[in-house]
Amino acid sequence: MYPGLLHAHWIDEAEAKGFTLIDRVWDRLHVLLECKACGSQDVVRVSVLMGFQPICHACKTDRWHDTAEAAGLEYLRRDAHDRHYGIFRAPCGHELRRQFGLIERMAQGETGFRCAICQAGTEAAEAERRCWQLLGPDHEGDPNYRLYRHSCGHEQRVARVNMQTGRFQCGKCGPAWPAAPNNLYALRFVLGDGTTVVKLGHSNDPESRLHHQLRLRDDLPADLLKTVPMASGSAALRIEKRLHATLRRRFPWAVLPAERFRGVIKVTTEVYDGRLEPIVLAALDAIEARARRRPCPRG
Structure with a gap:
């Protein structure tokens, strides 16, 4: 606690914004607020209290949980390196790093999500069925292509849709269609x-x-x-x-x-x-x- 008066206009401002002013803390610039909605406490600067709407971090976390649930995910924690991102668990069990804004759009049905780990497994299985091995993304940066290695050892860029449908040939050992079965x-x-x-x-x-x-x-x-x-x-x-x-x-x-x-x-x-x-x-x-x-x- 920090000694000093709790000014009446501070108290009124806190009440008007959904908080109870508890005391001054740390130094002359900070106060302790208690959320009227959930009872949790946060330290904020006096300038934030007087000039802006203080944030209850417990209520904010609850909203993240609710939004993630509406989007079909489970909120786990905030990203340690970027406050705009959170860590979520997908229904498949894998953890996803996504922007909070994107999760809100998902909850509203504006977009969906894709687990990169499951997607890589799906694409690897598609390639394996045709005797190819998925190596990774296209080295030329085309999102429709992937880099694969054939059973003969030849590496080749192939459009994913062609890997799914089989409408392509190995550039090393594949015969041209007039001679192929x-x-x-x-x-x-x-x-x-x-x-x-x-x-x-x-x-x-x-x-x-x-x-x-x-x-x-x-x-x-x-x-x-x-x-x-x-x-x-x-x-x-x-x-x-x-x-x-x-x-x-x-x-x-x-x-x-x-x-x-x-x-x-x-x-x-x-x-x-x-x-x-x-x-x-x-x-x-x-x-x-x-x-x-x-x-x-x-x-």
Whole structure:
């Protein structure tokens, strides 16, 4: 405590701002205030009391806890090096360092959060499924790219979306698509008006082709009906072109105009009326049977 008078205008100012003036402390410039809301005490300068709204740190901490909870996090403590940041625990159990302002925006539903540790694990698993190892961020600073190492030892920048879909090759050991193994495929889509259509094509990864390229709406019913492995992309393309030519010649009524599926399937041609599905599948069955009788080695 510090000896001296408690001036009446100090007492009135403290009352008006939600505090009780307890005493003078430390020196002539500081006083001890007690929060009327929670009962905790804080030391403030007289100039702060008279010219500003004093802060109850206990109430402020409670607000941080409440805001973090509304944002789906747990408030742990303030950052030791920057008063604008706090340390929070995410639902996954990892600790996050985030600005308090960002936590308030999260609590209001304006933005979300991402755990960098979990995100790195997700991206590492994506790479491992394709025989690559995640090394870290892109050395050129592009946020859409990562640096990976292939099982052959080659290091390469790859867009993350391409690592997810498999639509890329190793720059050292990967063959170009005309020589690489490929597949013919048949897909079924159900348009918004209930019309069933069939798509015939070729791809090194038909599942990826369906989910990451062709289907523009997640709610569009779609199925991969059949795939036929081919020895190379050039062989798949050659056979696919022959099939399309035959289908257009024999069943011109089944060739759908692009406006029928624009905005839901990301192609402009080679989509047919669903009544042609048995014929397309029979053609693929015949191609598959011939391939079994005369297998081609894969490169």
